[in-house]
Amino acid sequence: MSxxxxxxxxxxxxxxxxxxTVQELAFEAFRAALQDAGIxxxxxxxxxxxxxxxxxxxxxxxxxxxxxxxxxxxPTWLTEAACAAGSxxxxxxxxxxxxxxxxxxxxxxxxxxxxxxxxxxxALMGRVGEVQWESVFGTTFPGYYAxxxxxxxxxxxxxxxxxxxxxxxxxxxxxxxxxxxFQKEVTLxxxxxxxxxxxxxxxxxxxxxxxxxxxxxxxSEDRARALSKKTVWLDGLGCATASMSVLRRPHLxxxxxxxxxxxxxYRMAGVTAKDIKVADVHDCFTIAExxxxxxxxxxxxxxxxxYIEEKRSYIGGGGVAINxxxxxxxxxxxxxxxxxxMTYEVVKxxxxxxxxxxxxxxxxxxxxxxxxxxxxxxxxxxxRD
Amino acid sequence: xxxxxxxxxxxxxxxxxxxxxxxxxxRMMGSRCQQCGHKTFPPRxxxxxxxxGDFEFVEYSGQGTIWTHTQIxxxxxxxxxxxxxxxxxxxxxxxxxLLAWSGETLPQQKVxxxxxxxxxxxxxxxTPDIRVYYxxxxxxxxxxKSPPPHLG
Numbered sequence: 001m002s003x004x005x006x007x008x009x010x011x012x013x014x015x016x017x018x019x020x021t022v023q024e025l026a027f028e029a030f031r032a033a034l035q036d037a038g039i040x041x042x043x044x045x046x047x048x049x050x051x052x053x054x055x056x057x058x059x060x061x062x063x064x065x066x067x068x069x070x071x072x073x074x075p076t077w078l079t080e081a082a083c084a085a086g087s088x089x090x091x092x093x094x095x096x097x098x099x100x101x102x103x104x105x106x107x108x109x110x111x112x113x114x115x116x117x118x119x120x121x122x123a124l125m126g127r128v129g130e131v132q133w134e135s136v137f138g139t140t141f142p143g144y145y146a147x148x149x150x151x152x153x154x155x156x157x158x159x160x161x162x163x164x165x166x167x168x169x170x171x172x173x174x175x176x177x178x179x180x181x182f183q184k185e186v187t188l189x190x191x192x193x194x195x196x197x198x199x200x201x202x203x204x205x206x207x208x209x210x211x212x213x214x215x216x217x218x219x220s221e222d223r224a225r226a227l228s229k230k231t232v233w234l235d236g237l238g239c240a241t242a243s244m245s246v247l248r249r250p251h252l253x254x255x256x257x258x259x260x261x262x263x264x265x266y267r268m269a270g271v272t273a274k275d276i277k278v279a280d281v282h283d284c285f286t287i288a289e290x291x292x293x294x295x296x297x298x299x300x301x302x303x304x305x306x307y308i309e310e311k312r313s314y315i316g317g318g319g320v321a322i323n324x325x326x327x328x329x330x331x332x333x334x335x336x337x338x339x340x341x342m343t344y345e346v347v348k349x350x351x352x353x354x355x356x357x358x359x360x361x362x363x364x365x366x367x368x369x370x371x372x373x374x375x376x377x378x379x380x381x382x383x384r385d
Numbered sequence: 386x387x388x389x390x391x392x393x394x395x396x397x398x399x400x401x402x403x404x405x406x407x408x409x410x411x412r413m414m415g416s417r418c419q420q421c422g423h424k425t426f427p428p429r430x431x432x433x434x435x436x437x438g439d440f441e442f443v444e445y446s447g448q449g450t451i452w453t454h455t456q457i458x459x460x461x462x463x464x465x466x467x468x469x470x471x472x473x474x475x476x477x478x479x480x481x482x483l484l485a486w487s488g489e490t491l492p493q494q495k496v497x498x499x500x501x502x503x504x505x506x507x508x509x510x511x512t513p514d515i516r517v518y519y520x521x522x523x524x525x526x527x528x529x530k531s532p533p534p535h536l537g
Contacts, residue, residue: 136391
């Protein structure tokens, strides 16, 4: 079976980017990806834009990005799967290439969240749950993950200190990532003093809204071999869903969509959890990373708290190196961009280009990108030649 | 009528809109499929099992067990005056689950996973509009207050 590979990656700076429009952010990442691939724009035959459109004043954002990148009249379209829009776009690119319809596709994640006033963002976030029966009680995005955390702590004895140790790790690596929103170490003592958000969470359990863009260029095996000597192959894809409503989940200690997606991805790539050396997982909240350790099979169910406490997810910690770019926690979470940013990091790791935070012998990597509170999950497995 | 349900209404129109009318009268209603008998809470008009669109409301006791909870300190727009409030998910004895606030008989520090509770219909009394909801209370709590006169 022929493969699909990533031949170029680009990443802009994440943060409160009041200096740029969404298409200007997209341009930064796109130009970087073309330069990284060492190809001209004429090699592309389509683009796919990943963004969550409610945050933009500009309607139909794919159109304005396509024009600003001077890609007309090539085809483009938008993918949306909440916070997993970026990985949905990567999956769509893989499908477009495998179908034979396209050969070289640019996937551009771009999101400006700060165009809206804070009150408007809070109102949008309040509707992340099922609006008919849940949002009417003022549920919030952190509130949902907090309900997972409450249950995980009850069932497995996970502690709030263990949750905060995820934030400490991710800020540690974020401090070494020039694209991150927060480039500062945070101690456990400092994290414990964070303002309460939704019990048991304080502000250090939560990622921050951000603006930013990332771009990856995917190509068919033939074109990849002709154009690039550093292709990283997308060999395993999984995608699964779970109920919109938290009320209809089978349990609250993990995401069934993640378990379903990772099983598909491992099987397709012919690997197991033991083969993964580096992973970017969806740590929108600290409990989300701990549940990811378990859902992805990096540790036994219920042992996620201990996994971080023993620092197994640090580089050289004896487990899988996880979110060593800072994760959503330190990088910031421009929601449509995040999945593309994860792909960027794993590709750079497999190419051995991550400098002081390079994971040794990283030959197989994984991205785990969750939409909403697990309504969607996409898992991708990457290999180098 | 469904616009009555909740502090802030996002979906005023639904096939199960009479849920709010029943709630105002102090009744918690789920739905039962008239074809296959499948029961659902929250109620839904269309059966997820047999796809039938024929349903009837059936009354629930509101008794159940706490599944999980969180106290919200940072509220979304429209809920500013209510913070902090505790969102509780209850597994109902008759099947299904609901999300609601803990009420005055169940302050945050008493809310524990696994405890038995009673869900009680309520009316917001700090607004001229009709706004109905329900709270999670200690077992045995009944809807002690009659609706305000202008809503009776």
